[in-house]
């Protein structure tokens with residue numbers, strides 16, 4: 001049996017946390033041969049810490065063979081100490097009437113503090129995956145604080161959007177979703193994201209040829225994927241949690257599986273016209289556990305270029321809102 005890895009999770013008593021932790025402890029994220037120690041971090045709020053104790057009790061009650069320890073804390077220094085993976089799920093939600101700029105700044109302060117502490121106390125091989133919204137910009141902010149860890153260690157999750165896009169293409173084509181390949185998400189995890197259908201294939205043929213409805217691909221398809229989160233809130237009365245947790249399992253598992261090609265928000269290297277200072281969703285190929293290269297050779301037509309320009313502009317604007325924090 002391998003020695004355990006330490007997995008720090010913020011927002012561990014939240015909705016996504018409740019769907020996520022049991023899958024990490026069961027081996028879904030790191031494999032059935034990899035023991036884990038969970039280091040669960042919550043906001044310093046009595047109610048949240050009490051709920052976290054309940055979650056830890058339930059983890060105990062599952063008797064997971066791979067779970068070698070659970071730490072619960074409201075102190076990020078304790079929670080991130082020696083962590084090999086830092087899953088940043090916790091964030092301040094947007095309250096009624098709250099301006100987007102204020103949401104960005106409030107979360108910015110959280111992610112500045114967490115980025116600093118991770119850089120100081122996490123393991124040398126630490127990797128960070130950000131889920132808390134606005135995920136791309138929060139990731140950029142956390143990475144801005146790192147002196148020891150390089151920017152490629154910081155990724156944000158757009159995998160839920162990729163999974164949503166894959167299923168929508170399969171439903172439209174009337175095929176099993178495993179027939180759909182090479183659908184990747186570009187840009188921000190927000191309604192401006194672009195699910196690039198031109199590269200996608202269905203049963204080995206171009207998706208656009210199989211679906212044969214360019215208006216649907218350019219219109220309703222992009223809209224359904226971009227606004228799926230809002231549709232789930234409208235139906236369920238709460239935001240997507242189980243599917244988000246599942247996507248994070250996919251995100252981390254695929255970043256640890258060499259050869260996998262998948263959508264991840266990473267620091268832009270200027271590819272596809274993204275500003276080099278933003279974190280943008282794009283296809284990456286995992287080259288070694290935790291390491292990746294960006295796939296830069298996808299051809300974009302004028303429609304794709306205009307969608308990417310719009311989502312890039314939103315990311316650049318978000319960065320401008322928090323510029324004073326990351327100086």
Ligand code: NAX
Nearest residue numbers: 010011013014015016042043048090091131132133135244
């Ligand atoms: P919840 O409100 O259920 O849980 C968030 C938890 O974070 C709470 O328990 C809260 O106490 C905790 N928290 C707040 N500040 C913290 C801090 N400084 N340190 C540690 N914990 C802190 O939200 P949930 O539904 O779990 O969603 C979590 C985040 O994921 C939200 O920002 C949400 O918008 C975002 N999402 C991101 C998605 C993505 O694809 N990137 C999709 C799903 C989700 O909407």
